[in-house]
Amino acid sequence: MNVTEQNSAQPVSLLNLPGMEYTVSLVKGKYKLPIICCLMLHGPTRYNELKRRVAAATYRSLSNALKEMEEDGLVIRQEYYEIPPRVEYSLSDRGKSLIPVLQSLGAWGGLYRPPGEAGSD
Numbered sequence: 001m002n003v004t005e006q007n008s009a010q011p012v013s014l015l016n017l018p019g020m021e022y023t024v025s026l027v028k029g030k031y032k033l034p035i036i037c038c039l040m041l042h043g044p045t046r047y048n049e050l051k052r053r054v055a056a057a058t059y060r061s062l063s064n065a066l067k068e069m070e071e072d073g074l075v076i077r078q079e080y081y082e083i084p085p086r087v088e089y090s091l092s093d094r095g096k097s098l099i100p101v102l103q104s105l106g107a108w109g110g111l112y113r114p115p116g117e118a119g120s121d
Helices: 022-026 032-042 047-053 060-069 099-112
Strands: 003-005 009-012 073-081 086-091
Touching: 009 047, 032 047, 032 060, 032 086, 032 099, 047 060, 047 086, 060 073
Parallel strands: none
Antiparallel strands: 003 009, 073 086
16 A cells, blocks of 8 residues: 655555554454454353354464464453363453444445445445
8 A cells, every 4th residue: 555645756655654554463364353343242252152253264263363362462361260161252451442443444434335335234
């Protein structure tokens, strides 16, 4: 994604805008946004329930996405030492701070999505 500044012929990468590249790196990936949306809508969720809600994800791809998101501080993995053991995932405060950003993206898409495009009413 390059644009040219009005007064200069030098291309400017949008990903070099302050924080943009970092933000995109946190949410890029096929299943990260669906995971965030699921946790946003349903709160703490067990792994198998996430798998059902993000049905296209394989067990491996879902596990990898969750591990990356936990390392990035977006998701909290809570283990309960019970019999049988249980694990729940939830959004951290940092992950929750993405909610207004995603809502803004959704609102923008709702305004500019051509009729008949995927996700249209």
